[in-house]
Amino acid sequence: MNNAPTTRSYSLQREWSRAFTYMLVALLIGAVVTIAGVRLVVNEMKGAAGSLKAEYGSVNELTAALDVHEQLGHRLIEAKPVDGTAFAGAQEDVEELFKAAAAAGAGNISRTAALEQAHRDWQASLEQSGLRGAQAPGLTGNRVADATALMEASTNVRRQLAAIQASSVDGLDRGLVDTSFFEDLLFVARWVLLLVAVGGTLYLRRRMVKDLIRPLNSLHRGVRNLEAGDYSHRLSVARRDELGEVAVAFNGMAAALQDSHEILTYRATHDDLTGLANRAALTERLAASFSQDKQARTRNEGLLFIDIDDFKDVNDSLGHEGGDALLVQLAERIRSSVRSGDLVARLGGDEFAVVVMDNDDGTPTTGPVAERIYEALSEPFVIGGRPLRVSLSIGAAQRTPETADVRELLRQADSAMYRAKHGGKARYEAFDTLGG
Numbered sequence: 001m002n003n004a005p006t007t008r009s010y011s012l013q014r015e016w017s018r019a020f021t022y023m024l025v026a027l028l029i030g031a032v033v034t035i036a037g038v039r040l041v042v043n044e045m046k047g048a049a050g051s052l053k054a055e056y057g058s059v060n061e062l063t064a065a066l067d068v069h070e071q072l073g074h075r076l077i078e079a080k081p082v083d084g085t086a087f088a089g090a091q092e093d094v095e096e097l098f099k100a101a102a103a104a105g106a107g108n109i110s111r112t113a114a115l116e117q118a119h120r121d122w123q124a125s126l127e128q129s130g131l132r133g134a135q136a137p138g139l140t141g142n143r144v145a146d147a148t149a150l151m152e153a154s155t156n157v158r159r160q161l162a163a164i165q166a167s168s169v170d171g172l173d174r175g176l177v178d179t180s181f182f183e184d185l186l187f188v189a190r191w192v193l194l195l196v197a198v199g200g201t202l203y204l205r206r207r208m209v210k211d212l213i214r215p216l217n218s219l220h221r222g223v224r225n226l227e228a229g230d231y232s233h234r235l236s237v238a239r240r241d242e243l244g245e246v247a248v249a250f251n252g253m254a255a256a257l258q259d260s261h262e263i264l265t266y267r268a269t270h271d272d273l274t275g276l277a278n279r280a281a282l283t284e285r286l287a288a289s290f291s292q293d294k295q296a297r298t299r300n301e302g303l304l305f306i307d308i309d310d311f312k313d314v315n316d317s318l319g320h321e322g323g324d325a326l327l328v329q330l331a332e333r334i335r336s337s338v339r340s341g342d343l344v345a346r347l348g349g350d351e352f353a354v355v356v357m358d359n360d361d362g363t364p365t366t367g368p369v370a371e372r373i374y375e376a377l378s379e380p381f382v383i384g385g386r387p388l389r390v391s392l393s394i395g396a397a398q399r400t401p402e403t404a405d406v407r408e409l410l411r412q413a414d415s416a417m418y419r420a421k422h423g424g425k426a427r428y429e430a431f432d433t434l435g436g
Contacts, residue, residue: 125153
């Protein structure tokens with residue numbers, strides 16, 4: 001578990017700002033594509049419609065003018081009263097309409113060529129009938145035979161013009177096809193942008209769950225564990241960003257709380273001078289033993305009360321510092337005399353206590369432990385460079401099924417210790433349930 005990133009390698013603010021910027025850019029691109037695509041489609045449709053209107057309308061107007069001019073030509077051929085000058089003027093109008101029709105579709109080479117061919121055929125038919133230009137005013141007599149040729153030629157010209165109009169309609173269809181292509185392209189582009197947006201949303205959701213929700217839930221669980229007293233809980237630091245820094249800060253706070261808790265717990269349960277368990281820890285050990293199910297007990301415990309004989313004389317001769325030095329050395333000798341499962345405690349002043357576990361077969365061990373403690377006193381203590389011998393009065397009480405509670409066991413061991421004191425000191429006395 002990495003709990004101490006040296007420097008921030010990532011930034012949630014920068015990453016999420018970049019992600020939302022990308023989403024905003026995607027939305028703007030989508031809007032631009034939509035607007036540009038719609039405008040392109042509309043312009044293409046308008047262009048195709050305007051081109052058809054210009055091309056088709058000019059040919060339609062030309063066809064109408066040709067019909068009128070043909071009727072006047074037939075009247076001239078049949079020697080009917082017609083103003084020749086007006087006929088010539090109408091002929092000039094048709095010429096202009098041919099030019100206008102050609103200009104309307106100037107970009108369409110095939111249409112322009114078809115119009116030029118129709119124009120030439122029309123002019124040729126007029127010349128054959130003697131009706132072109134200055135020929136018309138001088139036309140005399142009934143020339144019915146030319147009427148048929150003029151009609152056939154005019155019909156051929158109108159057929160050509162109709163074909164030109166059909167090509168204009170085809171051009172419109174092609175324009176609409178092109179417009180449909182742009183519509184399909186716009187549709188595809190919009191779907192692509194939609195898929196990108198959906199993909200981006202799913203990606204952001206996954207990143208949010210991984211980089212935000214999970215770390216925050218982990219932080220919440222960590223806080224709840226701290227509230228419950230689990231100061232050993234630590235957060236996993238997976239990223240070197242703001243949340244990583246929060247996790248590191250949390251772990252530092254949890255470590256500080258754990259250290260403070262351990263220090264306070266130690267101080268609350270241990271003697272400051274000797275480092276042994278204190279009266280509270282002793283009482284807690286015995287209370288836990290008494291709270292067990294009596295039917296399930298397989299081993300009992302005994303209790304030794306230890307008091308230094310004539311400790312006041314030590315303080316008077318060596319001072320309190322010398323007395324404290326003696327207490328520290330004695331605590332170490334007592335601790336070295338017991339087993340790992342036994343508990344040594346300092347009750348205060350010159351009083352000590354030892355919780356002694358019975359053997360596996362149920363035989364008490366308070367006596368053997370007391371003997372080892374006495375053996376540990378065979379060597380003198382060295383206090384301030386001076387050798388010092390001391391003696392101990394030890395009282396023992398054995399917990400039995402009849403022992404009521406912790407206070408009863410403490411009272412019994414204390415009573416036995418005072419009996420040892422009054423019996424001459426430097427003695428071991430066991431509590432007798434019959435004699436006290």
